[in-house]
Amino acid sequence: MARLNVYLPDDLAEEARASDLNVSQLTQQALRQELDRRKAETWLDRVRRRRYAGVTHDHAMEALDAAREEFGAT
Template sequence: MDRLVRCGKAAGYVCRVCVVARLNVYVPDELAEEARRAGLGVSAVAQEAIRRALAARSTDTWLARLRPAPPHLATHESALSALDAIRDELPTKHA
């Protein structure tokens, strides 16, 4: 979150203050050491993981709200009959 605050004695100066939440993330010692050796930006990785988890949850919630489609009980014979009926309606270049 960014906020603007007055700083300095002159009324025309404004400083931008960034407020960032701090979280503790616990990982096994070996994993932490591997991340350090690899020069991995753990903060960036954690942020991306949280964003992906929230996006997945959002998608799952949206999908759960959808009404299920009615079941389609088409037989092979009914599909062939429908195709034959369409072919008989109008001549097409595929008929």
Template sequence: MARLNVYVPDDLAERARARGLNVSALTQAAISAELENSATDEWLAGLVDKTTDARHEDVLDAIDSARNELGQ
């Protein structure tokens, strides 16, 4: 496992120690969350915007009709 140096303000470090927080685990979780968010943002940015002339109300009506027809 790689070792990293993470710098935080003295007050934050003292408060974390006082609460018995596992700073290493918190740091890992924060880095993982940021990487996941970035990956999601990149994926969303890559989607092609497919717009139609369909109105929102018409789509909802079609969904309701399909549900009624299928008995759901």
């Protein structure tokens, strides 16, 4: 497992130590959340740049209903 240095203001580091926080676990969670958020934002940007394909909402819903019926999903 890789090691990284994370710099915190002294007061924040002291409060984290005093609270018995698992700083490593919290840092991992925060990094994963931020990376996931960025991936989602990148995906949304790509979707926004796509050109309209001419498919109406009603047509999409009909296709979804047909797929649900065919595959037994509710």
